[in-house]
Amino acid sequence: xxxxxxxxxxxxxxxxxxxxxxxxxxxxxxxxxxxxxxxxxxxxxxxxxxxxxxxxxxxxxxxxxxxxxxxxxxxxxxxxxxxxxxxxxxxxxxxxxxxxxxxxxxxxxxxxxxxxxxxxxxxxxxxxxxxxxxxxxxxxxxxxxxxxxxxxxxxxxxxxxxxxxxxxxxxxxxxxxxxxxxxxxxxxxxxxxxxxxxxxxxxxxxxxxxxxxxxxxxxxxxxxxxxxxxxxxxxxxxxxxxxxxxxxxxxxxxxxxxxxxxxxxxxxxxxxxxxxxxxxxxxxxxxxxxxxxxxxxxx
Numbered sequence: 001x002x003x004x005x006x007x008x009x010x011x012x013x014x015x016x017x018x019x020x021x022x023x024x025x026x027x028x029x030x031x032x033x034x035x036x037x038x039x040x041x042x043x044x045x046x047x048x049x050x051x052x053x054x055x056x057x058x059x060x061x062x063x064x065x066x067x068x069x070x071x072x073x074x075x076x077x078x079x080x081x082x083x084x085x086x087x088x089x090x091x092x093x094x095x096x097x098x099x100x101x102x103x104x105x106x107x108x109x110x111x112x113x114x115x116x117x118x119x120x121x122x123x124x125x126x127x128x129x130x131x132x133x134x135x136x137x138x139x140x141x142x143x144x145x146x147x148x149x150x151x152x153x154x155x156x157x158x159x160x161x162x163x164x165x166x167x168x169x170x171x172x173x174x175x176x177x178x179x180x181x182x183x184x185x186x187x188x189x190x191x192x193x194x195x196x197x198x199x200x201x202x203x204x205x206x207x208x209x210x211x212x213x214x215x216x217x218x219x220x221x222x223x224x225x226x227x228x229x230x231x232x233x234x235x236x237x238x239x240x241x242x243x244x245x246x247x248x249x250x251x252x253x254x255x256x257x258x259x260x261x262x263x264x265x266x267x268x269x270x271x272x273x274x275x276x277x278x279x280x281x282x283x284x285x286x287x288x289x290x291x292x293x294x295x296x297x298x299x
Contacts (some may be wrong), residue, residue, distance in 0.1 A: 001070045004029045006113075008057050008104060009078030011039030013170050013179075014118070014163070014212060018075060021213045023047055031067065033057060034078060037092070038177040043170055057100035060107045068107075073114045073220060076104050079140075081120070083257045085176050086136035097139035102146075108158075109150060115158040116219055119144060121165075121205070121231070134257030159219040162273065164231035167282070168209030180238065181206065181282075184245055189293060193250035200239035200251065203261045205231040208285065211278030227273045235261070236282060244286040 005022055009015040010032025016039075019030050029049045035056045044052055055063045057078050064071070080086060080096040108115045120140045131141035150156035167181035174186055184194050207230055215230040242249045 001067075002029050003072045004031055004067055004070055006031045006033065006064065006067075006071055006074040007078075008033045008060075008074070008076050009039060010034050010052065011036060011041060011043045012077065013043075013172060014166060014209065014216075015039070015075070015077045016043035016045070016170055017168075017209050017213050018077070018216055019050060020045060021217055023049060025217065028072065031064070031071075033060065033063065037096075038081075038172065039078075040170075040172075057096065058103045060100075060103050064107065068111045068113075071111065071113050073116060074104065074108055075116045075118075075216065075220075076101065077118045079118070080136065082177055083134045083136050083259070084255045086134050086139075087256050088176075090135045093135045093139060097136070097143065101139075101143050105143075105146065105150060105156075109154060109156055114223070115147075115156075116216065117143070117147065117158055117160050119160050119162045119227075121162055121229070133259065137257070157225055159223075159225060160227045161216055161219055162227070162229035162231075163207070163212060164229070165204040165206045166209050166212050167206055167285070168280075171209070180204070180241065184241065184247075185289060188245050188247055188290075193248040194242045194245060195252050196238050196242055196249050197252045197258060198254045200242075200249075201237045201260075202258060203235040203237045204241075205233075205235045206241070206282045207232050207278045208280035208282075211280055215276050228276060229273050230276050230278060232282065233277045234281070241282070241286075244283060245290070 005028045007015050007019055007030060010019050011034040015032065019032060022028060022030055023045065032050060032052045033055055035054065053063050079101060080093040086093040131137050144160065147158055165180065167179060171182040172178045173182035187194050212230050215228055219226065219228055
C-alpha cells in the first residue's frame with residue numbers, strides 16, 4: 001500500500017489549500033478527514049490520489065484503522081477555530097479541540113506517526129496571558145501543553161505552526177465561521193456596509209493562505225520538530241482594513257474574548273518559535289480584489 005498523508009479539516013479553508021499543495025509537490029496519496037461543520041464539499045479536489053472521509057476526529061482510530069501502518073504524516077487542522085463563536089458553541093469547541101484532538105494525538109502516538117499541528121496566535125497574546133481569554137484560546141493552549149508533556153513522557157515527534165488571521169482563496173465568507181476579510185469581500189460585492197466590531201482599533205497580522213501553506217509544507221519537508229509562526233510584518237487595525245475596501249462601515253458592539261493585538265511573543269515552550277513572515281501583502285491583495293470586481297459593480 002502506498003504511503004499516505006492525512007489532513008484533518010481537509011475540506012476547510014487551510015486544509016483544502018494544503019491538500020492542493022501536497023498533490024502538486026509530492027507523490028503521496030492524501031486522506032482528508034472532515035465532518036463538514038465548517039468545511040465545504042465544494043473544496044474537494046478531483047484527483048484519484050485523494051480520499052475524502054466524512055468523520056469527526058474523535059473517531060479517527062476507527063476510520064483510519066486499515067491505513068495506520070502506511071501513514072507518513074498527519075496534519076491536524078480540523079479544529080473549531082473561532083474566538084467569539086466558542087462562547088456561543090462551547091460544547092462544539094470542546095468536542096473538537098479537546099476530545100477530537102486528544103484522539104488525534106493518541107492515534108499518532110500509538111502508531112508512531114509524525115504530527116503537524118496548527119496552533120493559534122490567540123494563545124500567544126499578551127505574553128501568553130490571553131490563553132484563557134476564550135474557550136477557543138483555552139483549548140488550544142491546553143493542547144500545546146499536552147503536546148509538550150507527550151514529548152517529555154514519550155519523546156513524541158511533532159511540529160507546531162502558529163497561524164495569524166489567514167485570508168485568501170476558499171476563505172469562509174458567510175455564516176458564523178466567516179473570516180474578517182471574507183466578510184468584507186462579501187459585503188463589498190453586495191454593496192453593504194462592512195461590519196467592524198468596536199473599537200475597531202484592534203490590530204491583526206493578516207497572512208495570505210499561500211504564505212501559510214508554504215510554511216506548512218516547509219515544516220513537513222524539513223522535519224526538524226520545530227515551532228513556527230507565519231504572519232505578516234505589517235499589522236492592520238480592523239478600521240484600516242475597512243478603509244482599504246473604500247466602503248461604508250457599520251460598527252458592532254464589543255464582543256467577549258476580543259484580542260486587542262496579534263502577538264509574536266513566545267510562550268514557555270521547550271523550543272523557541274521560528275518566526276517567518278509572508279511575502280503577500282494585504283494592501284496589494286485588496287487592491288487587486290477591487291480592480292477585478294469594479295467593472296462588475298459598475299454594471
